[in-house]
Amino acid sequence: MSTRIVTPVMEFADLLPQDYRELVANGPFFARKGLKDLGTFKEIIDEHPHCAGCGVALGVRLVAASLPAPADTIIIGTPGCSFFGLAQTAVNYSNTAFGNQNAVASGLKRMLSLRYPDRHKDVVVLVGDGGIADIGLDMTLHSWFRREKIVTIMVDNEVYGNTGGQESGMTKEGQVLNMAPGGKKFPKIPVFEIAKVSGCAYAAKVTVASPRMIEKAVNRAVWVARQVGPSYVQIYTPCPTNLKFPPDQTVRMAAEAEKSYYAAEEFITDEAAKCLQQLTTES
Amino acid sequence: MAVKQSAVSADELLFAAPRKQAFITGSEAVAEAVKRANVEMAIAYPITPQSESMHLVGDLYAGGYLKDYYRGENEFAVMAAVHGASLGGGRVFTATSGPGTLRAMEMFPVWAGSRQPIVCAFMCRGVSLPPSIQPENIEMAMLLDTGMLMLHAENAQDFFDMILKGYAVAEQPEVHLPVGVFVDGFFVTHTRDLVMLPQEDLKLSAYDPACSPVPAFDMETPPVRIVRDPLLNKSNFISYAANASWHQEVLAAAERARKHLNRYLGGLLEVENREARVFIAASGTAVSQGREAIKALRSEGFEVGLIKIKSVRPFPTAELIAATEKAELLVVPEFNAGGWLAREIKAALDYNSRVLAGPRVFGGMTMPVELIVSEVKKAMQEKGLAKSI
Numbered sequence: 175m176s177t178r179i180v181t182p183v184m185e186f187a188d189l190l191p192q193d194y195r196e197l198v199a200n201g202p203f204f205a206r207k208g209l210k211d212l213g214t215f216k217e218i219i220d221e222h223p224h225c226a227g228c229g230v231a232l233g234v235r236l237v238a239a240s241l242p243a244p245a246d247t248i249i250i251g252t253p254g255c256s257f258f259g260l261a262q263t264a265v266n267y268s269n270t271a272f273g274n275q276n277a278v279a280s281g282l283k284r285m286l287s288l289r290y291p292d293r294h295k296d297v298v299v300l301v302g303d304g305g306i307a308d309i310g311l312d313m314t315l316h317s318w319f320r321r322e323k324i325v326t327i328m329v330d331n332e333v334y335g336n337t338g339g340q341e342s343g344m345t346k347e348g349q350v351l352n353m354a355p356g357g358k359k360f361p362k363i364p365v366f367e368i369a370k371v372s373g374c375a376y377a378a379k380v381t382v383a384s385p386r387m388i389e390k391a392v393n394r395a396v397w398v399a400r401q402v403g404p405s406y407v408q409i410y411t412p413c414p415t416n417l418k419f420p421p422d423q424t425v426r427m428a429a430e431a432e433k434s435y436y437a438a439e440e441f442i443t444d445e446a447a448k449c450l451q452q453l454t455t456e457s
Numbered sequence: 458m459a460v461k462q463s464a465v466s467a468d469e470l471l472f473a474a475p476r477k478q479a480f481i482t483g484s485e486a487v488a489e490a491v492k493r494a495n496v497e498m499a500i501a502y503p504i505t506p507q508s509e510s511m512h513l514v515g516d517l518y519a520g521g522y523l524k525d526y527y528r529g530e531n532e533f534a535v536m537a538a539v540h541g542a543s544l545g546g547g548r549v550f551t552a553t554s555g556p557g558t559l560r561a562m563e564m565f566p567v568w569a570g571s572r573q574p575i576v577c578a579f580m581c582r583g584v585s586l587p588p589s590i591q592p593e594n595i596e597m598a599m600l601l602d603t604g605m606l607m608l609h610a611e612n613a614q615d616f617f618d619m620i621l622k623g624y625a626v627a628e629q630p631e632v633h634l635p636v637g638v639f640v641d642g643f644f645v646t647h648t649r650d651l652v653m654l655p656q657e658d659l660k661l662s663a664y665d666p667a668c669s670p671v672p673a674f675d676m677e678t679p680p681v682r683i684v685r686d687p688l689l690n691k692s693n694f695i696s697y698a699a700n701a702s703w704h705q706e707v708l709a710a711a712e713r714a715r716k717h718l719n720r721y722l723g724g725l726l727e728v729e730n731r732e733a734r735v736f737i738a739a740s741g742t743a744v745s746q747g748r749e750a751i752k753a754l755r756s757e758g759f760e761v762g763l764i765k766i767k768s769v770r771p772f773p774t775a776e777l778i779a780a781t782e783k784a785e786l787l788v789v790p791e792f793n794a795g796g797w798l799a800r801e802i803k804a805a806l807d808y809n810s811r812v813l814a815g816p817r818v819f820g821g822m823t824m825p826v827e828l829i830v831s832e833v834k835k836a837m838q839e840k841g842l843a844k845s846i
Contacts, residue, residue, distance in 0.1 A: 175677055271537065274540075278537045280541060281537070285525075285542040285545030286675055288545075290675070312530060316534065320527070
């Protein structure tokens with residue numbers, strides 16, 4: 175996307191919403207912005223109707239602010255809490271049927287590669303744990319098996335939040351939730367481990383307590399997806415509403431998880447490592 | 458390798474280009490259509506009786522006619538991937554059958570709601586239970602209100618033409634809706650027929666995403682926040698009104714398709730023997746069986762007319778009313794247990810006691826001409842029409 179497309183002609187500029195003018199003048203499209211710049215630029219997501227203290231809202235915001243090229247990024251979503259912030263994002267965002275995100279992204283990425291063979295159009299799937307690990311697991315895995323050059327990011331709040339707090343496959347074993355009245359009977363689905371053996375060239379597991387790690391993981395995931403193959407980032411985004419902790423404790427909950435069962439991990443294939451090395455050298 | 462093709466307008470390809478006769482199966486007719494459709498990408502998932510056609514589309518990809526093609530993991534995923542590819546601003550094709558249609562069901566209203574000119578062929582077959590891979594078109598009943606345009610091919614010639622005409626209509630800026638081209642599986646897909654084909658060195662001109670009423674998802678249009686507040690899950694009048702008006706626009710687009718369908722198909726329906734008082738009204742291969750029944754009835758001295766319904770969505774309500782103004786009996790033979798076409802016809806006409814919903818066959822049964830003949834004669838006698846002819 176060029177500046178010419180979004181910059182309004184002088185005569186019409188004052189007719190456009192303030193929000194739009196701010197995005198053009200001070201958005202992340204033409205000057206590289208990162209997490210360190212948060213608070214100084216107009217973000218592609220800057221309003222949301224999530225609950226107070228929502229980990230997903232924080233995760234989505236951090237991912238959006240970490241994208242290396244939002245001017246050429248298309249986000250594919252799925253129904254669920256992640257939708258609430260993303261529906262208002264200032265990049266092309268598609269949300270169709272529950273769980274089909276990696277199939278939609280496969281078709282979209284291939285078509286954009288045909289139409290723009292000399293440019294990078296980053297297709298990023300950004301959805302919750304139910305969408306990836308439960309209803310859409312088959313399509314997630316098949317996109318990895320096929321080596322689709324897309325980025326898959328899970329905001330893992332370990333629960334179906336939007337539908338009222340039901341157990342998901344990513345819920346911890348023993349957790350009592352709706353539809354798991356006696357506690358969940360099996361462990362978290364090991365999507366990160368599955369990613370490593372299913373064709374992902376890069377995978378990272380992080381939490382919202384470590385924004386810098388999210389930024390690094392998202393950047394690496396996008397670069398690897400451009401050059402090598404599928405990539406996966408799993409972010410722990412605790413849910414105060416359904417997991418019943420005070421909304422000002424979200425980051426603390428994430429930090430505690432990081433010290434115990436949600437330790438940061440990174441997986442990089444040799445080919446992806448070479449690609450990242452090359453990028454580091456170039457930059 | 459692909460022959461060198463020249464891109465021409467739909468009108469030139471469909472109306473002006475000289476045609477030559479070929480003796481091919483319905484599945485081969487699909488491939489011949491896709492070869493000339495300038496499709497950028499096709500995605501396939503096997504199911505009987507669709508599979509052969511998508512094998513042949515794969516061969517077209519291998520031969521350089523398409524730029525991308527792959528086998529997806531199931532029909533829901535395929536229809537989702539086709540949706541994604543179409544969002545990306547290119548021309549796409551896929552096909553499925555019966556249970557595959559039902560597996561993919563959630564995506565069809567999505568295609569219509571996102572105003573995508575996807576053309577999908579449906580090689581209709583039975584759906585479980587009891588399991589059947591045999592011809593039956595009950596799946597069409599389930600798609601009537603998905604928002605897609607629905608054309609029902611009688612034979613391989615229709616199938617070939619309707620796929621290409623489907624793109625011509627679907628991609629009109631004022632239409633921009635998906636088109637389902639339906640055919641009764643096996644009867645058309647697995648039998649050979651004479652089909653008139655335009656030369657293979659011609660193809661439709663490329664799809665232009667700039668002609669779409671909604672922008673392609675390529676980040677090449679201003680990234681305005683098009684939704685300031687999520688419409689989904691909002692309980693307020695504005696979100697209901699926005700959602701409802703979008704629905705109305707999808708329905709209005711289908712209405713605007715009528716004039717284009719009239720031009721390309723030569724009418725949403727065809728009528729033979731307009732003066733008749735008794736008609737057989739049908740779609741798909743039931744039309745062919747109806748023709749044979751009409752010949753048999755004529756040899757016994759009964760004059761029966763034929764109404765061939767080509768477009769099921771939009772439905773030719775006004776045309777049907779006009780064609781049946783003097784009719785006293787309409788017999789509607791169908792290849793399904795539900796009788797959806799008879800319901801559609803009854804809903805369109807006044808004095809719908811004139812409509813005999815049947816005969817119907819299903820589960821793979823064929824439709825003997827004798828069955829239609831006996832049903833027509835029985836109904837004529839009951840209505841006191843047999844004596845008057």
